[in-house]
Amino acid sequence: MHATVLNLAIFIFLVVKAPLVWGFSFSENSRSERLQNYLNIARQEKLWTDPQWLALGHYEKKYFSYTSPFTEGLFLDADGAKSPEKELLKTIELLYGENDQKLQCHYLARAQWLNQILRIDSQDILPCEERQAWKKQLNVQGVSLIFAASDMGNASSSFGHTFLKLINPENAANKDLIDYGINYAADADPREGALYPIKGLFGLYTARFTLLPYHQKIREYINLEGRDIWEYNFNFTAEETDFLVNHLIEMENARAPYYFFSDNCSYQILKTLEVVRPDLKLSQEFQYFTIPIDTVKKLTRVPSPLFVSRKYKKSLKTDYLESFAKLGVLQKKALDIAVTKLSIPDDYELAPLEKAQVYETAMKYYSLQAFTTNKDFDNEKYQLFLKRAAMGMVAGADYVSKPEPPEDSHDSSALYFGVGQSDFKSKNITYTSLKFRHALHDLEQQDFGTVAxxxxxxxxxxxxxxxTDGDAKDFHIYKFTVLDLINLNPVTQLDKNFSWKFRGDIVNNMETFTDDKFSADIEASGGYSFDLALFERTRVAYLMTARHWKTSINSVGPELLLVSRLKRDLGFSLDLTYFGQRNSTDFLRARSKLNYTFRKNFDVQLAVENGINKEFESQLQLVWNFIL
Known part of the structure; x- marks a missing residue:
């Protein structure tokens, strides 16, 4: 009896004390076994091929393998950016192994997905109280896509910009400015001059996700840069919204090369949305160019709607220019006086509506100036407000324009099918043509959704x-256009905006029908443009133009460019340039184009132009706009 009790006591002692002596415990073995079980399941199910895992790593299919552009700050395995398999196994090992499991609190989305799909034991899940407390304070209950209109004065924003807005319902109505925005952008400095677009083209900038106060982005785009904002509210569930926030947290240190035209803000926003809904796969539709306005269109055209609402925020510049464009000649003169004297003299014979429009335009001008100059004009606005208030209600003075949403504009790429007639070496020839334009917009096309x-x-x-007759070579590459940009920023009587043009072509100046001869054709212009009260909208520009073409011809001279929206679907331009030429005969170039939009994404264009040797060319084209 005593021996039995003694043996039992010794056994209990060994069970309790032995782990302290031998250096292991049953609980540690249990964690190790559970980890091995998680790894076995991952291997058996090949979870690294799961669309959700590929979306979490922003992986892209490259022929027979996957790669991610994020080269630092995201992956746990040294080869993680190139191997979804290695990254998955390393993630499981570090999040649930014997190491410090606090990585779960950084890789929240990965952990959330793995907890569910691997049925992680509750003992291996950290509560992450600090992260959860921060998320509770942020209180994100919804997500919106923000589209900022294009800015021709900024190379990286000439096609627009997209970012995400995190919605806290407590900031409803006019308090939404204190929400937060998620922006993906390059760590770039526009002051680098010519290096800025070059480095952006070749991915020499590093990009990252940043969390910024929404009012900061609104101030930058609407108030300082004069860009209108469109907001699209997603129909994400509470679980999807929470998962998106978790993913954005784990992306806070991620870095990737930034390419202005491909792997840019809009492309990575699409990749981020695919984390929430991997079946979207919209990023796969943008292989070479990712144009922000095209991504908005793609998101609005998916079979199952993604958005529940859409809102528009007009920039101060747009608001001012719209008001200014409504003023007549006498009103514009009165506006000069109103801005300087803060009152309109009685000898200006203006109807009450006309006078009210002048005062309201003057107030909008000072609101714009306050942000662009960072000066205080509250007193000027208040004095003008008192003058306007003294007039009381004036019918028609509160007119508000109804802008068309950017997703309804024509698509960015285009094919031109044409027939034409041209003089060549004193011979009149006809031709058929095919042109492809990668992006974005012709001067005469409908211009909502882009810069007017x-x-x-x-x-x-x-x-x-x-x-042609005979044995001539009939097929020719005629022209390659690198860039053809026009920005007619109007002068008002209160500010002197600069208008400019730039075109860079490689043109076939063949000497005979059988010999191709390519040379650069570069043209640059600068000057001022003005709005005219003609048709729906009309703008005329007075420019000085310099041109280098046909290898050795250098020209300079004045240019007059008239552009008009005759009707909503009908655009017209007339361009007259007198070239004084250093080593050739001076000549007047006259060209004109008429564009009729007969259906969304379909236009007919008629263009005529004269050449240096009294040549004349006319061309009729059918234009099909699409998203490449």
Whole structure:
């Protein structure tokens, strides 16, 4: 009996004390076994091929393998950016192994997905109280996509910009400015001059996600840069919204090369949305160019709607220019006086509506100036407000324009199918043509969704088949356009905006029908443009133009460019340039184009132009706009 009790006591002692002596415990073995079980399940199920895991790493399919552009701050395995398998196994090992499990509190989205799909034991899940407390304070209950209109004065924003807004319902109505925005952008400095677009083209900038107060972005875009804002509210569930926030937390240290035209803000926003809904796969539709306005269109065209609402915020500049454009000649003179004297003299014979419009335009001008100059004009606005208030209600003075949403504008890429006639070496020939334009917009096309009275043509190529007699070579590459940009920023009587043009072509100046001869054709212009009260909208520009073409011809001279929206669907331009030429005969170049939009994304264009040797060319084209 005593021996039995003694043996039992010794056994209990060994069970309790032995781990302290031998250096292991049953609980540690249990964690190790559970980890091995998690790894076995991952291998058996090949979870690294799961669309959700690929989305979490922002992986892209490259032929027979996957890669991620994020080269630092995201992956746990040394080869994680190139191997979803290694990254998954390393993630499981570090999040649930014998090491410090606090990585779970950084990789919240990964942990949330793995907890569910691997059925992680509750003993291996950290509560992450600090992170959860921060998320509770942030109180994100919804997400919106923000589209900022294009800015022709900024190379990186010439196609617009997109970012996300995190919605706290406590900031409803007019308090939404204290929400937060999620922006993906390059750590770049526009003051680098010519290096800025070059480095952006070749991915020499590093980009990252940042959390910024929404009012800061609104101030930057609407007040300082004069860019309108469109907000699209997603229909994400509470669980999807929470998962998105978790993913954004784990992306806070991630860095990737930034390419202005491909792997840019909009592309990575699409990749982020695919984390919430991997079946979207919209990023796969943008292989070479990712144009922000095109991503908005793609998101609005998915079979199952993603958005529940849309809101528009007008910039101070747009508001002012719209009011200014409504003023007549006498009203514009009165506006000069109102801004300087803060009152309109009685000898200006203006109707009550006309006078009210002048005062309201003057107040909008000072609101714009307050932000662009960072000066205080509250007193001026108050004095003008008193004058306007003294007039009481005036019918028609509160007119508000109804802008068309950017997703309803024509698509960015285009094919031009044309027939034309041209003089060549004193011969009249006809031809058929095919042109491809990668982006974005012709001057005469409908311009809502982009900068008014602008042109943004990039990466275009045109081929022609000449109808000639004999054994001539009939097919020719006619022209390759690198850039063709026009920005007619109007002068008002209160500010002197600068208008400019730039075009860079490689043109086939063939000497005969059989010999191709390519040379650069570069043209740059600068000057001022003004709004005219003609048709729906009309703007005329007075420019000085310099041109280098046909290898050795250098020209300079004045240019008059008239652009008009005759009707909503009908655009017209007339361009007259007198070239004084250093080593050739001076000549007047006259060209004109008429664009009729007969259906969304379909236009008919008629263009005529004269050449240096009394040549004349006319062309009729059918234009099909689409998203590449």
């Amino acid at each position: 009275f602008s042109q943004n043509e990039m990466a275009a190529i045109e081929a022609r088949y000449l109808n």
